[in-house]
Amino acid sequence: MAKTEASTGNTTDFGDFVKDEEEELDLEELVEPWHRYETEENQNVLYPIRLGELLNERYLVEHKLGFGGGSTVWMAFDLQDKKNVALKVMALGKWGDNEIRIQDEIIKTVQDISRLVIYGATFFLPRDDKSYHRVLVFPMKGPSICTLTLKTTPMASRMSAARQLLETVASLHKAGIIHRGEPTSSYFVFLYTKRNDVDLNARNCMWGMTPVDDLSRSAKYELLGRPLKQIIPFVNLWKQGELVSPVKVPEDLRTEEFYLCDFGLAKKIGDLTTQHGYPPMHYCSPDRLHQQEPSFACDMWSYMAIFSMLYLTFPPFPTFLEGGVVSGMVECLGPLPEQWKGLYTHPGGLDSWYDQSQSPDLENDLAAKIAYHRPDTDLVERQHVQSIMSKVFIYDPEKRPTAIELLRDPSFRAIMDRYGCGDSK
Structure with missing residues (x-):
């Protein structure tokens, strides 16, 4: 001792x-x-x-x-x-x-x-x-990543971080490891997290110093x-x-390297035991919130939530609606699969989430969010970003691209090239 x-x-x-x-x-x-x-x-x-x-x-x-x-x-x-x-x-x-x-x-x-x-x-x-x-x-x-400082962080730094993180996730997945994060703490107060955070999320991603x-x-x-x-x-x-x-x-101590930490809930594909825990709601894939097993696809949803934070400087789905972040997903992306009804893992679920007659709210869908939060960008850039997000923010985990596929995606590469980060593998 x-x-x-x-x-x-x-x-x-x-x-x-x-x-x-x-x-x-x-x-x-x-x-x-x-x-x-x-x-x-x-x-x-x-x-x-x-x-x-x-x-x-x-x-x-x-x-x-x-x-x-x-x-x-x-x-x-x-x-x-x-x-x-x-x-x-x-x-x-x-x-x-x-x-x-x-x-x-x-x-x-x-x-x-x-x-x-x-x-x-x-x-x-x-x-x-x-x-x-x-x-x-x-x-x-x-x-x-902290929303208070992202607005003053250059876009080239933010997109370089997005590329580095995706390459890191790809290297973990290639080895058969799902990150899932961990329920104890990320690395600084934002980085080491204040709350019970698990899964791949903004608080266990950090710049160098x-x-x-x-x-x-x-x-x-x-x-x-x-x-x-x-x-x-x-x-x-x-x-x-x-x-x-x-x-x-302070910002002047930050370097351009970008790291991933916290592996308390990570697991190897095929492990018989799974550490109990769920991601912070901002970063949790809807399938995990409906009793689905952890998968590479869950990491990809969490990654895209972080990408959205880096690009928009704001979480992609609001939590202030009745029903919380899942209501924000439904507002933006449309209704959840009907077969998920009754499987929600948290209190406060709404039947309206599974109403197949609903459509995304055009004032709050992905295109609207991108245009609202990034009015400085042109139409071509906004279309590329919408393409990236819509490929990953999809309810069926089997239809989400892998990390390698997203690195090779033409729209992802176009955004990286636009900000001088075009070293994607």
């Missing part, structure tokens, strides 16, 4: 504690709920960590990256290798076991892993009751923001832990 101890350095230079109720409320919006550390009636107990703590006698915790349904993720300085790393501290139990198993499979079978975020080491942190938390050590990467390994801690804080923190309240813990605000990666 790994030992933990406080840093012997300047323990006052690890961020700022909240000063008043207003700062407490601001922090509450950015961090995991305090009750996630409570052991009673909680199957996913988190491990309490504080800034300045030394984990495994090697990793000095300096900042927070984010959290998810089954982990917290911390920026730490590796005192041995003299570089920043991301520590994904899993919730109590066997969280992370499938991720390690499938990543080992990826290392053995995927031809090109240069755009996959693969763990480099793992260790365990013991609790007072002799149970333990697994920790995965990852390389530091940059910010994930210029290394800041040679900077002092104060210089890192100047670039990434000083951590705002609070002692974990209301829970009687055996060791001190903190709720900490996440880093904010």
Whole structure:
């Protein structure tokens, strides 16, 4: 088991504690709920960590990256290798076991892993009751897709990301692996995700980041923001832990490389067991929401939702309608297959989704969305993008193109060429 101890350095230079109720409320919006550390009636107990703590006698915790349904993720300085790393501290139990198993499979079978975020080491942190938390050590990467910053990100960068991601998905599929994402966390607060995200989604896709390994801690804080923190309240813990605000990666640190991470729910085609979980609704294919098994086609729907985010700077299907995102799909694409009625996996399903007399709303179909969100584009470009989206946003998973087929699609290649990203394989 790994030992933990406080840093012997300047323990006052690890961020700022909240000063008043207003700062407490601001922090509450950015961090995991305090009750996630409570052991009673909680199957996913988190491990309490504080800034300045030394984990495994090697990793000095300096900042927070984010959290998810089954982990917290911390920026730490590796005192041995003299570089920043991301520590994904899993919730109590066997969280992370499938991720390690499938990543080992990826290392053995995927031809090109240069755009996959693969763990480099793992260790365990013991609790007072002799149970333990697994920790995965990852390389530091940059910010994930965020609607707040996409509008200022050049289109060439966004379309390069779309191409790189599709090539990465194709390499996974070639090795027989469905990504599916994972329910714990993506890689930064947006990247490491705030909620219970699973499947291929915007929060487990991220740009690269210029290394800041040679900077002092104060210089890192100047670039990434000083951590705002609070002692974990209301829970009687055996060791001190903190709720900490996440880093904010400035645009000038972002690089053009684009990565895919989080493999906690990934599976090899033919595996007898499937890790339980569903994607965030924005990215989940409608067949998965109707009790269909995970497939390469599910990844393709999720990919196209990310492509739409990158191109439109907005999710393709709204969630504010009655019935949520599925109502947005029906409004845009038309009714779901009638044979799916009664199979919806979540509460709040509507019979109207399966009414075959409906047609797509012409004011909210794919063509209308593209024209509304990208008025700067010409008709030829809009037609190419509509062609790409309509080939993947199709209810029958067997009719969706594969990743390789989409890379070779004339409209996809035309868009990539238009933005100087025409290296699609």
